[in-house]
Amino acid sequence: DAKTTQPPSMDCAEGRAANLPCNHSTISGNEYVYWYRQIHSQGPQYIIHGLKNNETNEMASLIITEDRKSSTLILPHATLRDTAVYYCIVRSSRMTTDSWGKFQFGAGTQVVVTP
């Protein structure tokens, strides 16, 4: 799976949009981009994922560049409850012996939403 790079931390004002970048310059054609977040002492929470088209759901929007080497997670109206570590993960949809169940989280971005 491709490696991802995220800033270690960022602050966001409550009510404003939070834009979280992720670089995945070695992504290959069959790899998806996933975003998860983890609030302190809880399990990771799935947010959104995509292959090449932009995606939107009730939690967030995912913007993937045309060359797919980077993406941005957008939280449209950040609230205090959005304070968490956000993880960008790239993984293959191919079925190989080595990739069974492989799901590596990196260090993520610590997002702090302030009043």
Next chain:
Amino acid sequence: DVKVTQSSRYLVKRTGEKVFLECVQDMDHENMFWYRQDPGLGLRLIYFSYDVKMKEKGYIPEGYSVSREKKERFSLILESASTNQTSMYLCASKFGGTIWNQPQHFGDGTRLSIL
């Protein structure tokens, strides 16, 4: 919404004990996973199951076993607990069998301490 429930949030056991961690999901997912999460090491896959009574070793299976007798339940067993198994244990499930782009959904974790 997907619900993955882990039987305990906190557990304290003694060295040498046999420990059972239980996980139940309510979405009829084929695939289930056990991870441990340690500071600086991220999530590491212990075992996974792609169907009832089927299991595969992950990256760190030593000292653990699993059981999947029913589709909704996946149990992690520490055969003889040791202090280096003190960790946060996370269960996850996903839909789709061999369709690997489906997201995993996590429980809130069990923080296990071995004394």
